[in-house]
Amino acid sequence: MNWTDPLDEMLRCRLETGRKTVTPCSLIIFGASGDLTMRKLIPALYHLFHDQQLPSRFRIVGVARREKTAESFRAELRAALDRYSRTQPVDDAVWERFAANVSYCQGDLTDPATYGRLQTRLAEGDDAALRQNLLFYLAVSPSHFAGVAEQLHTAGLLGKNEEKGWQRLVVEKPYGHDLSSAQALTRTLTQFAYERQIFRIDHYLGKETVQNLLMFRFANAIFERLWNRDVIEHVQITVSEAAGVGSRGGYYEEAGTLRDMVQNHLLQLLALVAMEPPVSLEAEAVRDQKVQLLKSIRPFTPETVARQVVRGQYTAGGGNGQPLPGYRQEPIVRPDSNVETYVALNLFIDNWRWAGVPFYLRTGKRLPRSASEVRVTFRRTPDVLFAAQCGADLDANALILRLQPDEGITLRFNGKVPGTNLIVSPVRMDFGYRAEFGAYTPEAYERLLLDALAGDATLFIRQDEVETAWRLVDAIRVAWDGQPLQAHEFYPAGSWGPAAADALLTRRGHHWKKPQANGQATHETIG
Numbered sequence: 463m464n465w466t467d468p469l470d471e472m473l474r475c476r477l478e479t480g481r482k483t484v485t486p487c488s489l490i491i492f493g494a495s496g497d498l499t500m501r502k503l504i505p506a507l508y509h510l511f512h513d514q515q516l517p518s519r520f521r522i523v524g525v526a527r528r529e530k531t532a533e534s535f536r537a538e539l540r541a542a543l544d545r546y547s548r549t550q551p552v553d554d555a556v557w558e559r560f561a562a563n564v565s566y567c568q569g570d571l572t573d574p575a576t577y578g579r580l581q582t583r584l585a586e587g588d589d590a591a592l593r594q595n596l597l598f599y600l601a602v603s604p605s606h607f608a609g610v611a612e613q614l615h616t617a618g619l620l621g622k623n624e625e626k627g628w629q630r631l632v633v634e635k636p637y638g639h640d641l642s643s644a645q646a647l648t649r650t651l652t653q654f655a656y657e658r659q660i661f662r663i664d665h666y667l668g669k670e671t672v673q674n675l676l677m678f679r680f681a682n683a684i685f686e687r688l689w690n691r692d693v694i695e696h697v698q699i700t701v702s703e704a705a706g707v708g709s710r711g712g713y714y715e716e717a718g719t720l721r722d723m724v725q726n727h728l729l730q731l732l733a734l735v736a737m738e739p740p741v742s743l744e745a746e747a748v749r750d751q752k753v754q755l756l757k758s759i760r761p762f763t764p765e766t767v768a769r770q771v772v773r774g775q776y777t778a779g780g781g782n783g784q785p786l787p788g789y790r791q792e793p794i795v796r797p798d799s800n801v802e803t804y805v806a807l808n809l810f811i812d813n814w815r816w817a818g819v820p821f822y823l824r825t826g827k828r829l830p831r832s833a834s835e836v837r838v839t840f841r842r843t844p845d846v847l848f849a850a851q852c853g854a855d856l857d858a859n860a861l862i863l864r865l866q867p868d869e870g871i872t873l874r875f876n877g878k879v880p881g882t883n884l885i886v887s888p889v890r891m892d893f894g895y896r897a898e899f900g901a902y903t904p905e906a907y908e909r910l911l912l913d914a915l916a917g918d919a920t921l922f923i924r925q926d927e928v929e930t931a932w933r934l935v936d937a938i939r940v941a942w943d944g945q946p947l948q949a950h951e952f953y954p955a956g957s958w959g960p961a962a963a964d965a966l967l968t969r970r971g972h973h974w975k976k977p978q979a980n981g982q983a984t985h986e987t988i989g
């Protein structure tokens with residue numbers, strides 16, 4: 463960024479004051495040779511180091527089964543960084559200084575000897591902070607979460623004794639398979655660590671634009687007073703993916719879209735959009751309000767699931783002229799699979815602010831484009847002034863929060879088309895992140911890793927949030943159990959999902975709006 467004008471200077475000062483303080487520590491990554499480590503964690507750590515956000519003294523220890531030396535491990539990480547870093551080329555000098563802090567500890571997670579070796583490694587050196595301040599990142603299959611925590615505890619590396627340094631556990635998604643498995647996992651983990659030491663990741667919350675939802679709502683005077691049932695007609699949240707399940711068929715067969723996307727990302731987005739203002743930006747204050755909101759969602763019954771929830775699965779189709787396989791033809795997917803790759807739902811929040819306002823959420827794979835967007839549609843004006851000349855049903859005002867791609871905010875309202883005739887047309891005001899702040903957009907994992915190292919749990923999911931979300935989603939799952947997909951629940955790859963999803967809205971006089979395409983002008987959303 464170029465700090466030349468006074469506004470930039472002001473921003474720079476704010477960035478400095480907003481800096482996190484991280485004490486010297488060791489970061490231990492379990493699953494150090496996996497996809498997540500290579501694609502996300504190492505690039506994020508390198509950028510934090512590059513931006514001098516990591517403490518002056520730190521070390522990273524990777525743990526996995528495959529045999530490798532520290533040198534070959536670093537060479538693998540460097541190759542991954544060259545491929546996945548958000549800035550290219552990688553700065554050799556910075557990399558060398560970063561890599562000097564990285565080592566490898568080979569071992570099977572189920573073997574107690576692994577933890578003995580890790581303990582010995584962590585005890586090396588005379589820097590007490592590096593020996594005592596420990597962040598364990600579990601980038602491994604969830605089936606290992608409980609076992610690793612127990613073994614770390616047995617080896618004396620993780621415990622509830624917080625007098626000497628700190629120890630934290632970062633756990634990846636999925637956190638449980640349903641309510642009871644999530645509760646069981648929490649019961650196990652909290653035998654070895656306090657809830658406040660457990661950092662459950664939802665990487666969606668690390669995205670700049672998702673965090674900006676909080677700023678947008680609570681750092682501005684104009685919108686929050688409109689944020690209620692008196693002014694808002696309905697809210698749509700879309701998280702669409704153009705990709706299919708690809709090589710993740712095995713995982714998807716167990717998960718499905720409801721568990722993979724709705725239970726976490728979509729409900730988290732909803733909570734940020736709709737929650738009450740927290741008393742402060744402290745982690746517990748923000749999380750209290752998110753839980754409160756999730757608890758206010760009207761629970762689903764088998765009857766409301768039938769009316770208000772639509773599932774779908776993609777069949778062979780074509781996107782951009784390319785033939786695309788159906789879900790049942792993807793690798794490791796059962797040829798008669800009933801797993802959903804699309805979910806749309808209409809829910810209600812039974813609280814004072816939102817009573818009666820429909821919230822529509824949808825997400826799916828093999829939709830026409832990848833985009834995430836929150837669209838708030840305001841109530842219309844009464845048709846008294848312009849109906850005679852312009853027809854009834856003036857376009858409703860809308861606020862569109864684009865989370866990706868082309869992150870920004872659009873306010874859509876009505877204006878007069880220049881000319882002698884009285885023609886009213888929707889126009890827009892646009893704020894684009896890139897235009898305003900330049901291309902600097904840290905990856906979600908940079909923010910989340912830094913927060914976990916700094917002990918700030920605001921963007922991590924608390925036990926009661928996870929459980930409330932599972933309770934909601936389990937009710938839908940139970941209603942679907944034993945019900946094979948019907949013909950009308952399939953949608954061709956490259957389309958916007960099953961027709962039944964449209965009916966969810968049209969019965970209330972609403973329509974899905976297509977999210978904006980990358981770099982495309984907003985003609986589609988105007989009209």
Ligand SMILES: NC(=O)c1ccc[n+]([C@@H]2O[C@H](COP(=O)([O-])OP(=O)(O)OC[C@H]3O[C@@H](n4cnc5c(N)ncnc54)[C@H](OP(=O)(O)O)[C@@H]3O)[C@@H](O)[C@H]2O)c1
Binds near residue numbers: 494496498525600636
């Ligand atoms: N990849 C993503 O983009 C992504 C996104 C969100 C969440 N996640 C979550 O992150 C976690 C890891 O995902 P991933 O995609 O990185 O998985 P992955 O590519 O399959 O990597 C798994 C890692 O675990 C290690 N491992 C497996 N069994 C082990 C054992 N018994 N002992 C020691 N190490 C073992 C593997 O190393 P060895 O084979 O060398 O032992 C490997 O490093 C999962 O919970 C996943 O749901 C991943």
